[in-house]
Amino acid sequence: MLTMTSPVPPGGQLVDHPALPGGYAEPDWSKPLPSREGDRVIQFREALREAISEEMRRDERVFLLGEEVAEYNGAYKVSQGMLDEFGPKRIIDSPISENGFAGLGAAAAMYGLRPIIEFMSWSFSLVAADQIMNNVPKMLYMSGGQWGCPIVFRGNDGAGGQLGSTHSWTVEGLYANVPGVKIAIPSCPYDAKGLLKTAILDPDPVFFLESERMLGDKAHVPEEEYYIPFGQAARLREGDACTLVSFGRPVNFCLEAADALAGEGIDVDVLDMRTIRPLDMNSVIESIKRTNRVVVVDQCWPFGSVASEVVTQIIERGFDWLDHPPVRVNTEDVPTPYAKQLEAAYLPSTERIIAAVRGAVG
């Protein structure tokens, strides 16, 4: 096994753990995050690439493996140019063999490396379910604390646009049910970079959920290195009428809804959870104490979804503050359809969110 000391970003510190010889790095959490405002406008996919490249430059144990990541320059161009910089020993093309390479990554992590495994789509992770649900999250526990699994699995989650039933999975409801993993789900390029860098340093397995529909989104992303802590929601709009809770791509619909509702005199709080595990329920409860109303927007199916969990915890911890039953906006409870009109009706949308908020405040 490898016992190489973990490289630490400037100002950070090394933390020991018996299951990880060489320890793990904690960034300097006291350093304030850089401004979200600025003119360094890049795409979501470039923000992801920056995060991976920065960590790979510091830590030679980090490698990227997945379908088409190297010579093809990434099926979605996230890893464009990385083969040239890091070479074929660290940017590794894999055959279409998710169960095989997910398990390969898991044991490479046990051995002492820091793998980043790319699923072209999280839909394809289902054939690797035994490795990512049975082995990865349980390794530390079933070895009685002898072996951790510091690995990042990342890729596109959610409906990509008329891809039909099997290619449009939103896996967060399914995987959030399993203890032993952390799940991050950014909604914008700024968070994509900061959360992915945190995921790579984290000593536990992290499932990192991106969206094909957001990879081309452009926004300011600071050039400097920064880490966004897990378990801290971002309050993106402020208002007293209702709380909107979401994560991942639908956060953008919530912002559109909030702007439209503001025109009607309805000001809402918008909370971008940013990570599902850990889940920042403290921020949700704090907000509900002011708004007394909540709508949870989630692109999973409704039954046993992340939204169900958020609503349950709201009832458990904030029931007395509610003036209206919690409302959830999920995808419709059917397989993902192909036709444009059907898919649009299936997904959470700005219109459905606006209607839900009106219903809650009405």
Next chain:
Amino acid sequence: MTDVKTKPAKGARLSDALTDDTLLQWLRSMQLIREFETRTMQAYQQAKIGGFCHIYSGQEACAVGTIGSVNHDDPVITAYRDHGHALARGMSAKACMAEMFGKQAGCAKGKGGSMHMFDRPNHLYGGHGIVGAQTPLGAGLAFGARYAWEVLGVGEKKVSLCYLGDGALDQGALHEAQNLASLFGLPVIYVVENNGYSMGTAIGRHTANHERLTSRAAGYGIKGIEIDGFDVLNVYDEFKPLVDECRDLQRPGFVDLKTYRYQGHSMSDPQKYRTKDEVEQWKERDSIAALLSYVMSERGAIDEDGWKSMQQEIKEEVLEAVDFAENAEAPDPATELYSDVLIKPMEGMSPSGAYLHGERNPLI
């Protein structure tokens, strides 16, 4: 454990060069596994061990001969019939037995059980419960070891051993793992402990072309050999050159290691699918008796009295392990139920409780 005297003479067996001490060590290790499993069955029948429990008796020459052919820091991973590999790798009988008794002093602090023997200081990356699930992991250990010297410049060339039963031949995971191992040049040897049965289904009924299993490895460009797993010296003679080759060339290997289990698939198996005569026939070739006869008659390394005292010593060691397991503390749910879930617990991870750092594992 393996100690070679000199280079073998031309035409001689590779194992001729093994020292008497090494052979006695192997004999001891095989007898320890046999005795350990006998007491395991007793404890299971007394309901002191729960869950699924798979007995290794009969297969001892497989674990001892193959593990005796690699270095101590070569990674090893196996399936759920894992007590033999754990003991052959050097886990104490106490830690192994205490794990099955579900005690804090067990190798996984009582969180794993019979199917999950992990031993970090002895480079054993687990017993794994789902058939075939360990085969991609075996490729990953080899990947890690190769990356370490090739990219990081740390350590030397290693070979990983990944054990599986013949039942796992039918799992897709193995085929994906072999393809990756060959494609990426991963030094992992897939050791099929072919005991002829996938649970209760005989090999001819569960896998195609079962008489030529190595042809499957050949299909992936992997060198495959058949080995009689009932003779530990033969296992070494045939397996060690493959280990050397895979280490040197950083290539995968495949072994159809023919063996037999004396007990049922698990403790709950009534064994209706085979006859008592069949079992007895195999027992006549018993691997421990064969090795004993060799070290006694050919080597003169042990006599009847020496063997008796070795058996007695082992018996006491195992009884002590049972006693230890019985009297050891059960894990305390207040500290252990929610520990070892995460290396870095955080607020908000679970609605039902806060994850903790539990007591340090007794092996590390």
